[in-house]
Amino acid sequence: MFRATVGGERHCFPSLAVLMAEATPLRSGDQLAGLAADSQARRVAAQWALADLPLTEFLTTAVVPYEADEVTRLIQDTHDAAAFAPVRHLTVGGFREWLLSDAATTEALAALAPGLIPEMVAATSKLCRLQDLMVAASRAQVVTRFRGTIGLPGRLSTRLQPNHPADDPRGIAASVLDGLLLGSGDACIGVNPATDSPERTHALLSLLDEVRQTLAIPTQTCVLAHVTTTMELMRRGSPVDLVFQSIAGTEAANAGFGITLSLLDEAHAAITERHPGLHAMYFETGQGSALSSGAHHGVDQQTLEARAYAVARCYRPLLVNTVVGFIGPEYLFDGKQITRAGLEDHFCGKLLGLPMGADVCYTNHAEADQDDADALLALLAAAGINFVMGVPGADDIMLGYQSTSFHDALAMRELLGRRPAPEFEAWLGEQGLLDQAGRVRPPGGPARLSQRFQSLLAAA
């Protein structure tokens, strides 16, 4: 039982999960689950109670039972007590202040990350304003490497997302060309296949690999098929750079994605054997996935999202992408809720030591538009996000939602003085796509790349 007396009113919260849910800034998914505080004052009372909670409480009280859930067991069993020692004495409220203090340097945060568990950072985020989420996250740096180096200070990378509703190779190649000319694709060139079949996935992997090799692009490619499909194709010799999988914060929600931790262990072992020493996993997450599969255990969606990051960090991923507005208005209703969720996810992921990116996005039944996407993109870029999406004209014609465009990423790079990954930036220069100030300014049409690309398109 957790209690707070706020403004003369006494509030009781029967469990840690209830306390965290009621302390969560309002969002539709928690209302749908029946977990949200029933008044704004009660929400703040829960935040007061949460602020006074010692961080050690999260090491002794699990929001999802240890016996019932392998993600809880993973979190508890892999906790690094020595790394946690510097903040062990703090409450949640005290930890928020520590994160904003001058003591929380980049080096201190990197050393602390293995000592933090998802529930600690989720609880802390619930007390934070957007500004706090940005300031703290901007100090955490997580740098990962495959062919390019992602997450260095002053850099903003993009995943080039050239989806096509029929997986048409020429259609995909045309979108890749547009993206490359606009400086997109240094995080990866990654296609969501319309159909998750091994044959289709192999064809797309081969196409992307051929484009990358022909144009000698210092990046990595990915087809976002199910992990079992990718593992099968690795055995058959398909050109696999990265293993992709959607993940969630409970064992039952992961079962809904058709995965277990042992399956991810197996995939990680296989890709590590293929690419020793490199970061070669790519995970996607998003608040609400556990509730949507009926696997939330009465825990709020933001805490469960942070628990998905505990799954991700076991596997030294190259990229972790929170697809923040994709799930729809019953989980994140409007631009305000999507904005907050995106910054929470970036904060929690970075503090836990993950290379966070975000798909700043919305569906047409959410109360959001391009202005909301612009705002969240700018806030995330200012907070030091590793990568964002690059979709032609921000319109994904396969998945039917709006993301961020090649142009959006360029605008943010220029507004905030961010540059692409260094290897990719050098390649852009060699292709004649940068002006004297280092800005991406392709010299009109598919000019320089077109000869080599035309032959690729003809072959596709």
Add this chain to the structure above:
Amino acid sequence: MTDPAWTPLRAFTAARIGLGRSGASLGTAPLLEFRLAHARARDAVHHDLGAVPALEALGLPVVTVRSRAADRRTFLLRPDLGRALDDDAGPALAPHAGAHGLAVVVADGLSALAVERHAAPVLAALLPALRAGGWALAPLVVARQARVALGDAVARTLGAAAALVLIGERPGLSAPDSLGAYLTWAPAAGTTDADRNCVSNIRPDGLGYQEAAWKLAFLLDRMRAMGGSGVQLKDESDRAAALPDSVRQL
């Protein structure tokens, strides 16, 4: 200004490639084109389903019901309410209960526009095949603020062995009026999406009316023959060799 060098590549994809640019930013025309597409999609989401006289002209009795979602905002926030019939629906449907083979439900879903434009033409193409195939059809049910699973409750109340739900799909930027069709055999309280078959993107510029009717008649016939729907029922209509007469007519 949009670069003509992109014209040949646009034949390969509807993606917004080669957009006119000023500095790093979009030109004014592509900016407003995107905004118009989004505005149309938003208007479609919030459009209320009006009277559809063409549905009345199909030769079936028509019953109108609502879900428990009282308005559009509630519908968007509470999918569970959009799947449940409101209190007036039971008495409205009860007089029509009987040993029906198929209940056809026309539901607004996320685009009433799709329903207003495409539901009647698809049914006009489909119903003759169903009658020829010996389907005992329940009255046509028009459902407002309705999700797919509302069709399960309708079919159970009417006593129908199967449900066909024609529903407005979530509008995309490319089309605000795409109609989806969901087939469910023996719909029950615990029925999930894995138990259904779906035919999507029905509209003149997507899957045309005749082609959609063909697919639906094929799937309904197979569903009845195997006594089940969902993952076990594959859409092989494109390469079906032995088609039943009722389907071949189409």
